[in-house]
Amino acid sequence: MTNLLYTDIEDALRESVRGAMERHLDPHSTTGIYDEPKPWEAKAWQSLTEELGVAGLLVPEDRGGVGAGPREAAVVLEEIGRAVAPVPYLTSSVIATQVLLELGESEHIAALAAGEATAALVLPWSARPGHWSPVQGTEPVKPVAGAMGADLLLIPVAEAGGVQLHLVKAAETTVESLVSFDMTRPLAAVTPASGEVLATGDDAHRAVEAGLQAGAALLASEQYGLARSCLETTVDYVKNRIQFARPIGSFQAIKHRLADLYLEVTQAGAAARYAAATLADDDADKAVAISVAQTYCSDVAVHAAEEAVQLHGGNGMTWEYPVHLYLKRAKSSQLALGTPEKHRQDLGPLVNITT
């Protein structure tokens, strides 16, 4: 079976990204986004793109990237999840980048890899691999993730007999921001527009599909990072919070719940890693791995965040404590790129289980 462990290089990458997130983000300023919306935290994004160059992980060196791959991008996303970082890594550096990669595009992809531009795929954020429809008519598409602040929009438009993929400059259409449940990945309504046609028919379809697959596969790692962070934060909190003259983490009911959560988070890690690895290897089991990871990691992230709120007691309910940021991100991510129910629905036929 494919390797599920982290390489030394990946460990080093994790350390760099974690350091950058710690330097450039703090929970209070992240919470501030809810009152003063912005597409992303400029300093954190700059650090990821300019200092660390991780926007180009998926892109080969000869097209302006660093020639790594999904395993490495997954490590970055684990750290983004851990920090609930408001950065467009998943939408621009993974999904949009993968769409362009698939098309053999090289001009814009170099700009994305270098962090000189960001892009977004214009589909509702709930679209999933194998189940999405190209944009019809002139009504705004919503809710679209990563479109706020993006330079480039990739719009798959319905055409007689298929899809036409348009590259539209943000300035050439209207991107209206929406009040999002998770303001750290703000959503927008994007008015469809025509632009440079990148591909049509099967090519266009395949490229969008590849973008969504990469997004779903690697979102699992972001969810895992978030879940693990919730577990660690909560373990730490219950060790230190004293009630009834003892740390509440010494109460057996709480210990057992956290033991169960540890199991879930650990398994989520294996599932996310397997999804990233099969994507990297273009393994025949890729579609199975993605559905498994999306179903499992989505729910584990929500459960971990919900347990974090509950076990932080009243503090978990406040605006002051950062726990709420995790819950909002987790719940939104559960809906992103297909709900667990939909992925479970998709999985059966892949493993010869049908109704």
Next chain:
Amino acid sequence: MTNLLYTDIEDALRESVRGAMERHLDPHSTTGIYDEPKPWEAKAWQSLTEELGVAGLLVPEDRGGVGAGPREAAVVLEEIGRAVAPVPYLTSSVIATQVLLELGESEHIAALAAGEATAALVLPWSARPGHWSPVQGTEPVKPVAGAMGADLLLIPVAEAGGVQLHLVKAAETTVESLVSFDMTRPLAAVTPASGEVLATGDDAHRAVEAGLQAGAALLASEQYGLARSCLETTVDYVKNRIQFARPIGSFQAIKHRLADLYLEVTQAGAAARYAAATLADDDADKAVAISVAQTYCSDVAVHAAEEAVQLHGGNGMTWEYPVHLYLKRAKSSQLALGTPEKHRQDLGPLVNITT
């Protein structure tokens, strides 16, 4: 809303039945049924029928019964569940009796009410109200509950355009006993046969339907009685079982699980009571009440028995301790008269929720 409390008369009835079960049953002899199968425990059944006369609770006085109703029968079934009593009360005194009641039959019903005879409805034990098929062909019907040892068999046979309900004396056909998961309610394969035709067409259909409805409504009370007994036995056990120099019932994880189980059992009691009450009142909400009670009480009984096994530790896994009798009865009863999944499926349209 209908009265969900117990009357003083019902409390007295409960006490009598409980006393009889305690006098005439002990867990060891009940376990013995697994090695030496028998249709029921003669002494316990005799006590219920001859001493207490509860076989006639559903039957009006002018037809040889005591003219009580489903509420009182439900109390008897709670106690039968509590004792995992191997008696054909549900199959004969409720289901078969209700079928005959519906038909206005008075000869055999008097014998059933007096405990002079027992009867069984010949359908697979998984048949449920609204979803059963009359017997086709000559293949044995199985698994049928209550047929072993019964004097009379009520066989709904498929006829051109409907159902014909036959009354067959046990001696006139073949009743072959089956190795049952729950040997305290043994199952059999019954070879179809012709006998006295009690009804045809809609009348026959309505009678069978009434029998299954009464069975499903009141099985919930048996399940509640069983669940409550498991809770009480387990609470008692964990108060007295010492490990790590303290009763295991002082460990918070166990306390919290039992608190959750208390909630379930309490709610099961309300659901079962409501089903019995709506049956008694022939309330318009009866079908809803039955599906709710069957879905909920089936699962609570299984959960209570499973928790009992686990919290009795190794002892719960032994043949010696009676806990296994409860698990086997609970799991079988979950399948009886429709699984929770099927009842949940039935319920939606009744409350205007459809897919």
Next chain:
Amino acid sequence: MSDPKTMLRQRVDELLATYDPATVSATEFLGARFDAGLAWVHFPEGHGGLGLPQEYNEDVANWLAEAGAPEPDRSRNGIGLGMVAPTIMAIGTKEQQEKYLRPLYTCEEIWCQLFSEPGAGSDLAAVATKAVLSGDTWTVDGQKVWTSGAHHAKRAILVARTDIEVPKHAGMTYFLVDMEDPGIEVRPLRQITGEAEFNEVFLNGVKIPDADRVGETGEGWKVATTTLNNERVAIGSGADREAGHIGVLAEKWRKYPAIRSEAAYHELMHWWIEAEVTRLTGERLRQQLEVGQPGPEGSAMKLAFATQAQAITGLAIELDPDHGLLYDDWTMHRPDSTDFLGRDVGFRYLRAKGNSLEGGSSEILRNVVAERVLGLPAEQRLDKGIPFKDVPR
């Protein structure tokens, strides 16, 4: 002598004849109702009652409702009406009863509750806010939290530590506080929903006359328990089918076929059934109360309500992802009252997270059920018999 019902009917008619609800103010009407002994008929005469059995309150309420008479605003003064009034009636002095009950009832004086502290959440008896007596005036210093309505309350009930040399349950005292005292500062406490439904309250040198102590010095725990017991009585009893979150979701399901699927159907029905059995349990509890046989189900039912509220709102978000990804409004507000069902699904989901914390966390309630209902052995207490000052915090 006439039976109580006839007598009450007469009094109600007289009240309505003298104070026409259509013309007098709510305050005036409620004051007159109080003076007529029709506020809470089971209270003694002179304190808004007539010393009759509690069950007659329902009749009075029904008759007055028919006549379109105003009721006291429970959403604004729930603490006053539900907790303070019974506590003062049971334990307060005659002076306290005379001074506080009437304006409380007319809602001229809104009350709030100063119990929880940052270090005393589940462990309510760990309050550290200090009250020191000098002459016949107490001086209070400390911090309270999770106080709803503090910004429009005239008065508060307060539990404070008056002796740190005795074990924690023995060193607390219960007071009535004037919220207009210059030593009180109220700050909004913003929540996960974006709203500030609650407040933090800072007490710096707040003065309380000893006459506003309720119960003896050192008996605050006992008095607070009386107050809190009044909070949990008859929880959710007698609700209609599909009341609450499940009804909102079922209605949406019926209205929007697009959100339906087979898998979601079974999950929806699962929670529908859970809500229904809890409703039936509440109905049975109501029937038991009616015949004077209250059961111990209340604490367990609160567990069920919290679980269901959280699961159902979570499911509601999943059923309509493109809508669930949005939120109605993050702007900071200070709402006058709590509406769990108000606003959009995202708000309902976040607000429901509080249901397993406020009014006794689900963990504490499971302890209560295990120990008081099932009789399981209590947790080892590490703070038992130790002076408060020596207890680890």
Next chain:
Amino acid sequence: MSDPKTMLRQRVDELLATYDPATVSATEFLGARFDAGLAWVHFPEGHGGLGLPQEYNEDVANWLAEAGAPEPDRSRNGIGLGMVAPTIMAIGTKEQQEKYLRPLYTCEEIWCQLFSEPGAGSDLAAVATKAVLSGDTWTVDGQKVWTSGAHHAKRAILVARTDIEVPKHAGMTYFLVDMEDPGIEVRPLRQITGEAEFNEVFLNGVKIPDADRVGETGEGWKVATTTLNNERVAIGSGADREAGHIGVLAEKWRKYPAIRSEAAYHELMHWWIEAEVTRLTGERLRQQLEVGQPGPEGSAMKLAFATQAQAITGLAIELDPDHGLLYDDWTMHRPDSTDFLGRDVGFRYLRAKGNSLEGGSSEILRNVVAERVLGLPAEQRLDKGIPFKDVPR
């Protein structure tokens, strides 16, 4: 000098040339394999090994399997091979190693485990079976339970109490016992399934030479822990997809369309996914072990296995009610080994109930994960530092 792999290949070829698996008995072949140092290559020379790294065992096993050579019967002598051998090797005396390892390996001597007692289940250190030394012979009295294979075992490992004046963990000693001692009575212990897979073992005046003590007197807890740790290593690592209960159910689903429904589909897929993520976790654990970085996942994975086994077999019964209402056979048997997947669905359901009890109950494992993996504070111990005789039991 040749590299280990080449040398091992030569030895295997020599062994196969001298002892043709097709003609010699399994016992003879395994004896020769032991003598050639190919039983467990990481053991020292003379004890069935060659002092090589553990990883080479897989090569040897593969080569021998290709040649159709017999392996020791792990289903009958799992305790001997998996627990006794490593314990004797780590802590036993030279004499014990010489006397016991070879017949254990050839399965001429089957071993069983005398640890659990009626009063010492989760609390293994509460054993009350007493061993008293007189001269150089111990006399043992007591009762053990949950002993699998006791009725065909030649030998046993035993933990007994040798000092009641010290705290419980300090007063236990570990012995090797001859099951043919006349003081030993083995009674079948019938289980929920109808089978008697386990036994009760009564010890009355059983004699044990002091030479069969393992470790020092009073160090039995430490030795037993070594034994039990060997039990939990590498649990379920490297299994195939759909191994275990989920595979049985998935196959049935594929074969019998009649049992399918939309609701069941989602429940089946739920457990399919649970089983798959546990499998992936096991695979990752295997990869970690391979590179010498074992993780702490084992205990948590055992929780997952038990939960899944119980839920999946329960679901399997529900999916086919008319079949689930039946059982294959209630007759009391004493099976030679355990097969969780053998027999029909009813048996599998009942047998799976033991998965959360045997080898560390799920409750104990959650404690282990919480305390040793997450570092949460340990439960208050009421038996700490108290002589065993004074501990409540």
